[in-house]
Amino acid sequence: MDRQRKAIFFDVDDTLYDYLIPFRKAAEQTAGEDESFPYEAAYRRLRYYSDTLSEELGGAGSMESGDSLAFMRRERFRRTFAEFGIALTDDEAEAMQAAYNGCQYDIAMFPGARELLAALVAEGHLVGLITNGAASHQQRKIDAMMLDGLIRPEHRFISGAVGWDKPDKRLFRHVNERTGTLPEHCVYIGDSWRNDVVGALGAGWTAVWFNHRGARPESGHRPHHTAASYAELKELLLRLHILIET
Incomplete structure (x- = not known):
């Protein structure tokens, strides 16, 4: 060049x-600390589900607020943790998202x-x-x-x-x-x-x-x-x- x-x-x-830091904080706040849990691998799957769910639900314009955004945020945690043998209820997924919200801007x-x-x-x-x-x-x-x-x-x-x-x-x-x-x-x-x-x-x-x-x-x-x-x-x-x- x-x-x-x-x-x-x-x-x-x-x-x-580092996007992993707020994700790990949120997971630990709601699921407890577990040094054996593969946080980085789970984080990558969360990113994957954030992208794919957003696309399925209409993309950029639909993700500003409302039911689509709430569903995407809850469902990405449910699908991510299911891959690692942890079944989250809707309430647990929402609690994890709430904890994540509290950490995301402390960067x-x-x-x-x-x-x-x-x-x-x-x-x-x-x-x-x-x-x-x-x-x-x-x-x-x-x-x-x-x-x-x-x-x-x-x-x-x-x-x-x-x-x-x-x-x-x-x-x-x-x-x-x-x-x-x-x-x-x-x-x-x-x-x-x-x-x-x-x-x-x-x-x-x-x-x-x-x-x-x-x-x-x-x-x-x-x-x-x-x-x-x-x-x-x-x-x-x-x-x-x-x-x-x-």
Whole structure:
């Protein structure tokens, strides 16, 4: 990639901050602490059911509030824990979701994440976010990370507000149109194979898989680059001449 100005967009959940922490807190509050329980594997299944149930129930626009949202949030916990031999009643699933709500906005960014965003902004690149979810819900997470000084509001795209969910290429095209960017000048960094890697590749963007959990590819798609930490992301962007040494 050449040294011209780039647009670098990031996913939010489990890319800017560790999404496993609030999930584990919620599970422990309602089910009790169990060091033998595979929290990370369960967390991945929760993400899977969040995506598939949301899609089944109508996608981004239907997940802002109401019965669909309540059902999705309860059912994702029921289906996730059923896979690990734990049958949750509706009341137990709702209690777990309530505990999860209480933990979700108590978040901290991954080490090096804020510094990398600041370095990209200082280089003069367009830096933004593309995230799936209800608009108000995702905005509260962005507010919790105090990103106002780094990422301009017009460069934040939440599927619930836009109307398309990743990996729909229409969401990425919408971002290009709104920001005046070209796909070949855009880099997308995210942890989800289905949403982030497949979505960015389908839109003709450079896809960087932030695989900090050591997950396996889920299809024959090939991300352009992979990194497992923000230190590796920084080194990658230096190699691509998007960042320069200071």
